[in-house]
Amino acid sequence: MPRILAIDYGIKRTGVAVTDEMQIIASGLTTVPSETAIAFLKDYFSKEYVIKVLIGEPKQMNGLASESTPIIEKFVAxxxxxxxxxxxxxxxERFTSKMAFQTMIDSGLKKKKRQNKALVDEIAATILLQDYLLRKMI
Structure with missing residues (x-):
């Protein structure tokens, strides 16, 4: 069965998460510099069968597009x-970064590790993907 991949695209870094082949569990894959995201994905897709890609859509609390929307729209294109x-x-993708940071605290990571923004991005992509999988099951 093919995998589903999730992308939390940012100006500097891009968090990537992927499902297992049964599409049951979401796991963090990596964080890559955003300027290399397409090249990374070309390499990954050449090795793994991915059927769908989820890309985070940043929104403000009121549901309107955030200030980073144009950057992400360019990446999507x-x-x-x-x-x-x-x-x-x-x-x-609202709240995924905050949820990722809270997950790091809840899991007992020391303050030094919680400052690793790349890890936050990877966990945010994982949360985005796990939430999608849960909604798909309902």
């Missing part, structure tokens, strides 16, 4: 150009 056959689904 670049992604669709690089991977025209790949199914893309946009998902609300």
């Amino acid at each position: 670049d992604f669709k150009t690089a991977f025209p056959e790949m199914k893309v689904e946009r998902v609300d």
Whole structure:
């Protein structure tokens, strides 16, 4: 069975998470510099069968687009150009970074490790993907 991949795209870093082949469990894959995200994905897709990619959609509390929306929209356009056959689904990413940070606290990570923004991005992508999987099951 193919995997589903989630992307938490940011100006500097991009968090990536992926499901197992049964599409049951979401796991953090990595964080890459945003300027290398497409190249990383080309390499990953050449090795793994991915059927769908979720890309976080930043929104403000009132549901309107955030100030980072144009940057992410450009990435989405670049992604669709690089991977025209790949199914893309946009998902609300509100609170994923805060939830990721809280997850780090709850899991007992020391303050030094919680300052690792790359880890926060990877966990945020994982939360985005796990939430999607839970909604899909309902």
